[in-house]
Amino acid sequence: MDRAASYQAGFHCRWGHLRQDRVRALAWLLDSPDLLDAAAPEWVGRIATLGPVTQDVADWLARLDQDPARLDAALGDKTYTRLGLYAEKLMAFYFAEQGRLVRHGLQVRASRNDTIGEFDFLLERGPEALTHIEFATKFYLLDGGGSNEFDALVGPNLADTLGLKMRKVFERQLALGEHPAAQALLPLPVTQAQALIKGWLFYPSGSWPAMQGITSAHCRGFWCALDELDAVPGEDFLILPKLQWLAPLRAQPAVPLMTRPQLAAALATQFASPNTPVLVATMRRQDEFIEEVDRGFIVPNDWRSRAAQARLAKPA
Numbered sequence: 001m002d003r004a005a006s007y008q009a010g011f012h013c014r015w016g017h018l019r020q021d022r023v024r025a026l027a028w029l030l031d032s033p034d035l036l037d038a039a040a041p042e043w044v045g046r047i048a049t050l051g052p053v054t055q056d057v058a059d060w061l062a063r064l065d066q067d068p069a070r071l072d073a074a075l076g077d078k079t080y081t082r083l084g085l086y087a088e089k090l091m092a093f094y095f096a097e098q099g100r101l102v103r104h105g106l107q108v109r110a111s112r113n114d115t116i117g118e119f120d121f122l123l124e125r126g127p128e129a130l131t132h133i134e135f136a137t138k139f140y141l142l143d144g145g146g147s148n149e150f151d152a153l154v155g156p157n158l159a160d161t162l163g164l165k166m167r168k169v170f171e172r173q174l175a176l177g178e179h180p181a182a183q184a185l186l187p188l189p190v191t192q193a194q195a196l197i198k199g200w201l202f203y204p205s206g207s208w209p210a211m212q213g214i215t216s217a218h219c220r221g222f223w224c225a226l227d228e229l230d231a232v233p234g235e236d237f238l239i240l241p242k243l244q245w246l247a248p249l250r251a252q253p254a255v256p257l258m259t260r261p262q263l264a265a266a267l268a269t270q271f272a273s274p275n276t277p278v279l280v281a282t283m284r285r286q287d288e289f290i291e292e293v294d295r296g297f298i299v300p301n302d303w304r305s306r307a308a309q310a311r312l313a314k315p316a
Contacts, residue, residue, distance in 0.1 A: 007032075007033075007217075007219050007220070007248070008248040008291075008292050008293060008294065008295075009293075011028065011031065011032075011247065011248045012248060012250060012291055014031065015027045015028075015031065015061075015247075016250065016291075017062065017065070018061065018062070018065045019065060020064075020065050020068050021243075021244065021247075022068065022071060022072075022075065022090070023061060023064050023065040023068060023071065024247040024250070025086075025087070025090060025243075025246040025247050026061065026064075026071070026090045026093070026094060027053075027061050027247065028198075028246045028247035028248075029087060029090055029091060029094070029137075029198055029246065030050060030053050030057065030061075030094065031053050032198055032219055033215045033217045033218050033219065034047065034049050034050075034196070034197060034198065034215050034218075035138065035197045035198060035199045035201070035214065035215060035218050035219075036166075036195075036197050036213060036214065036215060037213055037214060037215045037216075040212060040213040042212065042213040043166075043195075043213065046170065046174060046193070046194050046195060047194060047195055047196075047197070048131075048133055048194035048195060048196040049196075050196070060097070070093075070097075071090075071093055074089065074092070074093040074096070075089055075090075075093075080243060081242075083137065083242045083243060083245055083246070084136065084137055086243055087135075087137040087198070087246060088104075088105075088120065088135055091121070091135055091196075092104040092105075092121065095121060095123060099124075100123045100124050101121065101122075101123060102122040102123060102124055102130060102187065102188075103119060103121075103122040103187075104120070104121055104122075105118060105119070105120065106118065106119040106122060106185065108176060108179060108181050108182040108185060109181065110181050116176070116179055116181055116182070117172065117173060117176040117179075117182075118176075119132055119176060119177075119182075120132075120133055120134050120135045121133040121135060122186075122190070125191060125192055128188060128189075129188055129189055129190070129191040129192075130177075130186065130187075130188045130189065130190045130191065130192075131190070131191070131192040131193070131194065132174065132176065132177050132190045132192070132193040132194070133194060133195075133196050134169055134173045134174055134193070134194070134195045134196070135195075135196045135197075136165065136169070136195070136196075136197050136198070136199075137197075137198045137199050137246065138155075138160075138162065138165060138197060138198075138199035139155065139156065139199055139200050139201075139202070139245065139279075139297075140153035140154060140155060140160075140161070140162050140199070140201050140202070141153070141154055141155075141156060141201075141202045141203075141223045141277070141297055141299075142201065142202065142203045142204065142207070142209070142223075143304075143307045143311070149163065150162040150163035150166065150213070151163035151164065151311075153201060154307060154310070154311075156276060156277040156279075156297055156299075157276050157277075158306060158307055158310040166195075169195045170195075173195075174193040174194070174195065175193070176193075177189075177190030177193055199218075199219070200218075200219040200220060200221055200245075200295070201214070201218055201219070201220050201221075202220065202221045202222060202223040202296060202297050203220065203221075203222060203223065204222070204223060204224070205222045205223075205224050205228070205231060205232070205296075208220075221294065221295040221296045221297070222294070222295075222296035222297075223277070223296050223297040223298070223299060224296065224298060224299070225298070225299055225300070225301045225303065225304065226264070226267055226268065226271065226298055226299070226300060226301050227301050229260065229263070229264055229267070229298060230260070232260075232282070232296065232298075233282065233294070234260075234282035234283075234293065234294065235259070235260070236257040236258070236259070236282070236283045236284070236285065236290075237257065237258045237259075237260070237262075237263045237280055237281065237282060237283060238255070238257060238258065238280070238281045238283055238292075239258070239263070239266060239267075239270075239278055239279070239280055240279045240280065240281050240295070242279075245279055248281075248291070248292040248295075249281055249283070249290075249291065249292040250289050250290070250291040250292070251289060251290050251291075252289060252290075253285065253286075253288070253289060253290055255290060257283055257285075257290065263280065267280075267298055271300045275300050276300075277297040277298065277299040277300070277303060278297065278298050279295060279296070279297055280295065280296060280297070280298050281293075281294070281295045282294040282295070282296075
């Protein structure tokens, strides 16, 4: 099986019965491999993992798909523009439904105008202790071919790298429970602090380097420049809106697909402004639906040079 498509194929097999986009997104958050290998020495035991989805949780997701009223109430009427916040709200709902959530989004302030940080999730850890979970859903492109440095995994907008993210998580965010201002707010002491990192990594076409510290089965895709689009396999495409970046897409066949020339024209228009990469799915037509086969970021033709400039500008 094509490694690029293997996760999508498995997800469609396991969760093809789920029709609600928000329930499929939650299923992906629970089912997808962790981005980081919890057993790797780089992370010194500070990476959380949810473990395999149990049959009870799978049954719960199926019931939720049939009647998502509780999930809709938890998400509220807000129109989400930030993917990270949307994913966080989905996970908060899951932890609450499992009876483990003590607090979500607890802000810690030294004073009214001085915010020290925020606990993403505080979960029960026995009767007298809490686990602090710092949660993130990340999408990084490998810049530099076979490089295995975490700073070579860069965000589409070039403002972030996996290395920067994990340094911030380890040096600041996971230490929040030790701050006196935080301890004054906590109902119980935090005795464990870990990061739960989900996401997708994207590699230059044809490049699949093994990377120490990254889960070998992580969700992955490709990236290429606009002028390399003709080399991308497939005939039918969709541009994925940000809130559909989590789970592999399955939709009704009435959703219009794009040919390669149509996709190229749409991307050229989008790159005129704001000139940031676009996530595209290669789609397959079925009798009752269309489904994602592969996905990748198409980047502006100058993205590589801008990535090189951003890399040089970052302090060592």
